[in-house]
Amino acid sequence: MSLIYIALGGGLGAVSRFLLTEYINNNISDLFPFGTLSVNILGCFVIGCIAGYFASKSSPMYLFFVIGFLGSFTTMSAFSIQTIELFNSNSISSIFYVILTFSFTIVATYIGLTVFSK
Numbered sequence: 146m147s148l149i150y151i152a153l154g155g156g157l158g159a160v161s162r163f164l165l166t167e168y169i170n171n172n173i174s175d176l177f178p179f180g181t182l183s184v185n186i187l188g189c190f191v192i193g194c195i196a197g198y199f200a201s202k203s204s205p206m207y208l209f210f211v212i213g214f215l216g217s218f219t220t221m222s223a224f225s226i227q228t229i230e231l232f233n234s235n236s237i238s239s240i241f242y243v244i245l246t247f248s249f250t251i252v253a254t255y256i257g258l259t260v261f262s263k
Contacts, residue, residue, distance in 0.1 A: 150205050154213020162188075162218045177238055178227040181220060182246055188219035189250040193257020219250075 166180030173179045192215045199207040224246055231239035 146205075147203070147208050150208040151213040151216075154209040154215075155217040156213075158214035158217035161214075162220060166223075178223075178231075178242065181223045181227055182242070182249075185219050185224060185246060186249045186253050188215050190253035190257045191215055192219070193254040193259075194261040195257075197258040197261035 162184050166184055169180035169183050170178070192211055195207065195210050195215070196202075199211075201207065202211075224242075228239050228242055231242055
C-alpha cells in the first residue's frame with residue numbers, strides 16, 4: 146500500500162512542478178530558471194513543515210506528501226542541467242543560481258521544520 150501512496154503523490158507532484166515552473170518562467174523570464182528555483186524553495190519549505198509535523202515517517206500522509214508529491218515536485222535533476230546550461234553559455238549567473246538554490250532551500254527547510262515541529 147505504501148507504494149501506491151508514493152506513486153500517486155509522485156505523479157501529482159511532477160505534474161504540479163511542470164505547470165508551476167512553466168507558469169513562472171512564462172510570466173517572469175525564461176533567461177534564468179526562476180521557475181525551478183521557486184519550486185525547489187517552496188517544496189523544501191513544505192517538506193520541512195510536513196516532516197516537522199509527522200512523527201511517523203511511515204504514515205500514509207507522510208509517504209504521499211513528502212516522499213511522493215514533494216519528492217517529485219522538487220527537482221535536483223532540472224537544477225543540475227540548468228546550472229550546466231548557464232555555465233556553458235559563459236554566464237556568471239550559474240554561480241548565482243547554485244548559491245541561491247542551496248542557500249534558500251536549506252533555509253526554507255529549516256524554517257519549515259522549526260515552525261511545525263511538535
